[in-house]
Amino acid sequence: MISGTEFCIEDPVFVAYASRGLRPGVASASELAEIEAQCEKEEAICVACDDGMMVIDLRPGPEGLELFVWLAIAFRHGAYERQDAALLAIARDLGAQTIAFVARRRGWARRLGPEWHRRGKDEFMRRVT
Amino acid sequence: MSKGGSEVKETSQQRAMTEFAVNQLQDYTKRWLPLQKRLAAQTMESGAAGSAARKSAAGRANVDTQIAFAGAGEGLEKKLAGTGRNLGAAMTGMADNAATSRGMGQVTANQSVDDAYTETLAALAATGRGERAGVSNSLSRQASMSGQQAAMDAETALAKETAVGELAGQFAGYGLQAAMRPKPQPQPLPTGTTPTVLGAQADGFYTNPQAGV
Numbered sequence: 001m002i003s004g005t006e007f008c009i010e011d012p013v014f015v016a017y018a019s020r021g022l023r024p025g026v027a028s029a030s031e032l033a034e035i036e037a038q039c040e041k042e043e044a045i046c047v048a049c050d051d052g053m054m055v056i057d058l059r060p061g062p063e064g065l066e067l068f069v070w071l072a073i074a075f076r077h078g079a080y081e082r083q084d085a086a087l088l089a090i091a092r093d094l095g096a097q098t099i100a101f102v103a104r105r106r107g108w109a110r111r112l113g114p115e116w117h118r119r120g121k122d123e124f125m126r127r128v129t
Numbered sequence: 130m131s132k133g134g135s136e137v138k139e140t141s142q143q144r145a146m147t148e149f150a151v152n153q154l155q156d157y158t159k160r161w162l163p164l165q166k167r168l169a170a171q172t173m174e175s176g177a178a179g180s181a182a183r184k185s186a187a188g189r190a191n192v193d194t195q196i197a198f199a200g201a202g203e204g205l206e207k208k209l210a211g212t213g214r215n216l217g218a219a220m221t222g223m224a225d226n227a228a229t230s231r232g233m234g235q236v237t238a239n240q241s242v243d244d245a246y247t248e249t250l251a252a253l254a255a256t257g258r259g260e261r262a263g264v265s266n267s268l269s270r271q272a273s274m275s276g277q278q279a280a281m282d283a284e285t286a287l288a289k290e291t292a293v294g295e296l297a298g299q300f301a302g303y304g305l306q307a308a309m310r311p312k313p314q315p316q317p318l319p320t321g322t323t324p325t326v327l328g329a330q331a332d333g334f335y336t337n338p339q340a341g342v
Contacts, residue, residue: 003161009158043154045154059147059150
């Protein structure tokens with residue numbers, strides 16, 4: 001659907017619904033409420049497909065516009081590998097130069113491809129090609 | 130940074146950039162959301178009885194049947210040529226098969242529309258459950274299904290009609306050969322012989338008492 005991917009835009013309430021099965025420590029209740037509020041203000045959008053959901057926003061970055069992933073929840077195994085290209089397509093369509101997210105769980109460094117770079121302690125960033 | 134405070138003031142340029150980014154995101158939503166809603170509406174519409182999607186699918190099924198059976202008819206003509214089979218009867222058989230397939234094709238096409246409709250409804254309903262059913266290609270799948278069925282039916286009909294034609298041809302050929310084979314004619318009895326009462330005539334044996342046989 002959006003940007004030629006499997007993702008569709010969802011209502012802000014979807015954030016609360018999808019995050020109910022989230023493991024503790026990934027996002028607090030207040031953080032989730034803040035993310036949902038950002039969607040309601042149309043300063044972030046919630047998108048979802050069979051594989052999972054994401055809340056993204058667009059903000060000024062070090063190299064121009066940056067797509068920032070607030071929240072990403074996989075509904076099934078292998079979601080990241082299957083939807084990595086979709087995230088890139090959405091970023092490209094939005095005119096972002098970079099994509100970034102803050103990792104709350106360890107192990108991302110091993111999982112991400114070489115196009116991703118660490119920025120700071122637990123933040124990862126990649127250029128949109 | 131001001132003395133005694135840790136807050137970093139945003140410059141006007143940074144503010145403008147942030148505003149631009151938010152506008153860009155809102156434009157993106159405005160661009161894609163109507164398309165997404167239209168797709169959902171189209172799916173709802175396609176499920177309605179007598180909808181354009183149903184008519185289109187049924188029409189497609191008819192055309193597929195005609196194309197597939199036209200090809201099969203030509204194939205049958207070539208296969209049956211010179212086999213002694215009544216081509217007219219075979220072609221009538223093919224026409225019956227085409228009619229059956231057309232009916233089946235329409236049922237299949239209609240069923241496909243129902244499947245696409247149900248799948249998409251399930252996906253829309255699943256939105257609130259945190260999962261989405263796959264619907265992306267079910268509508269395109271229905272378009273190819275009627276064609277596949279017509280082609281398969283035509284192939285089956287061709288095989289059936291050819292088999293019947295070949296069998297009839299074999300019988301006809303056998304009959305022709307049998308008719309052309311010279312029948313043994315009864316020979317005139319040699320002088321002085323009489324048929325025996327034991328029916329030796331039937332075996333082609335004749336007795337000649339004079340010869341002592």
